[in-house]
Amino acid sequence: ASRGDVSRRQHAHRRVLVFPLPFQGHINPMLQLADVLHGRGLAVTVLHTQFNALDPALHPEFTFVAVPDGVPADVAASGSIIPIILAMNAAMEASPAVRDVLASVLADDGQPPAACLFIDANLLAVQKAASALGLPTMVLRTGSAACFSCFLAYPMLHHNGYLPPKAESQLYTPVKELPPLRVRDLFRTSTSDHKMVRKVLARASETVRNSFGLVVNTFDALETAELDRIRRELDVAFVLAAGPLHKLSSRSTGSSLLREDRSCMEWLDKQVPGSVLYVSFGSLASMDGGELSEIAWGLANSGQPFLWVVRRDLVRGSDGPGLPEGFDRAVEGRGKVIPWAPQQEVLAHFAVGGFWTHNGWNSTLESISEGLPMICMPHFADQMMNTRYVEAVWGVGFELEGKPERNKIAKAIQKLMNEREGEVAREKARELKKKVVSCLKSGGSSLLAIDKLVEHISSL
Numbered sequence: 001a002s003r004g005d006v007s008r009r010q011h012a013h014r015r016v017l018v019f020p021l022p023f024q025g026h027i028n029p030m031l032q033l034a035d036v037l038h039g040r041g042l043a044v045t046v047l048h049t050q051f052n053a054l055d056p057a058l059h060p061e062f063t064f065v066a067v068p069d070g071v072p073a074d075v076a077a078s079g080s081i082i083p084i085i086l087a088m089n090a091a092m093e094a095s096p097a098v099r100d101v102l103a104s105v106l107a108d109d110g111q112p113p114a115a116c117l118f119i120d121a122n123l124l125a126v127q128k129a130a131s132a133l134g135l136p137t138m139v140l141r142t143g144s145a146a147c148f149s150c151f152l153a154y155p156m157l158h159h160n161g162y163l164p165p166k167a168e169s170q171l172y173t174p175v176k177e178l179p180p181l182r183v184r185d186l187f188r189t190s191t192s193d194h195k196m197v198r199k200v201l202a203r204a205s206e207t208v209r210n211s212f213g214l215v216v217n218t219f220d221a222l223e224t225a226e227l228d229r230i231r232r233e234l235d236v237a238f239v240l241a242a243g244p245l246h247k248l249s250s251r252s253t254g255s256s257l258l259r260e261d262r263s264c265m266e267w268l269d270k271q272v273p274g275s276v277l278y279v280s281f282g283s284l285a286s287m288d289g290g291e292l293s294e295i296a297w298g299l300a301n302s303g304q305p306f307l308w309v310v311r312r313d314l315v316r317g318s319d320g321p322g323l324p325e326g327f328d329r330a331v332e333g334r335g336k337v338i339p340w341a342p343q344q345e346v347l348a349h350f351a352v353g354g355f356w357t358h359n360g361w362n363s364t365l366e367s368i369s370e371g372l373p374m375i376c377m378p379h380f381a382d383q384m385m386n387t388r389y390v391e392a393v394w395g396v397g398f399e400l401e402g403k404p405e406r407n408k409i410a411k412a413i414q415k416l417m418n419e420r421e422g423e424v425a426r427e428k429a430r431e432l433k434k435k436v437v438s439c440l441k442s443g444g445s446s447l448l449a450i451d452k453l454v455e456h457i458s459s460l
Ligand code: UDX
Pocket: 023, 024, 025, 026, 028, 081, 142, 143, 256, 280, 281, 282, 283, 284, 285, 309, 339, 340, 341, 342, 343, 344, 359, 360, 361, 362, 363, 364, 366, 381, 382, 383
């Protein structure tokens, strides 16, 4: 029998519970981790909020349980992640609902006994409910190791005067405690309320410190120093780098909150290998109509084939793409616009040669996994930090700084797709992809991390 078969038989009597934060960039890696653990023979129960509720029909192999989240309708409608995290936690802490649901899940004797609960670092309230029931928690960090290291350093960053930035001129000051970050690369948010961000990050650090162990969706060779820094600072049973999780998971789709427009795959089939620029700014970033128009004309003027994801809510205050007049005609046969893509498949397609991204961590890792160079246009949160690593550490792309402007965009696209600087980034991206391949091989660091994780789970 193969090692997998033995491991499956061995763990068939255990179950893990998982509870993702209900945002796309957090749901995907948590369900990928769940899928990997399921592949190792563990049963999986997915707890999910009513806000951005998951569709159980997409994962018949898991059991789904809805949990009341208490997010007020106006906060939910704002789509703003920081206030939603705080409101959700406050409501969950004020009510016994989460504990009641967890208690009934644990009492379900139709299922194998639960070993532990995997939570997002932003769900301290859920951890408190689990602790009250004696259920151990493990945390999945869906961002980079560098990002979590920055969370842990947040009090120091304030104490040493880096945060909040006092003047524009301070933005390029190097943060000598966290190289190669500068003040502008530190975790930032669109909310002006700095206190709120501080609170959310402190709670995330607390959740990890309280946990049994931490899994980070990264791999050892990508963030060696950053992982070491976290390991030195945390007193938990393990800090495991088990990513890129989407490459370990057997399914590339199935956790999208939006419907994927698969027509782009046939379109890509007809394009020249490596010629297409894929453009997407993730699940949350938004812009105004003027910025959208500059991007549209930048793409049109670049002369490059492109596939562009324009979510229905990408432009603030509108409900639809709102592309400029004449754009469709200008890019006919060369460009395609869709509301949501099967992104991991798109990035792996032979026709795609570059990615213009907002550098959400999942997108960054997905790009690295396919050896694609990037144009980076970070919006908020951890995205500036990811951009900094892409540019200054891994050398697999460059930032498009400042407000989007059509001429600047067209030049950046040419640079990435057809000029020397892009070629250098592409070569480095190919080299980095080899490291991804090796961490996923038998005996590779991420596979070993999963082995260790399964051992820890079975020891509980
Ligand atoms: C970002 C940050 O990265 C995250 O850390 C923070 O907490 C919130 O903002 P998001 O905008 O969702 O999250 O970006 P990203 O982390 O890149 O995740 C987006 C996910 O959606 C990726 O897995 C990507 O493959 C998927 N996606 C995106 C699609 O499936 N289709 C699309 O068209 C676009």
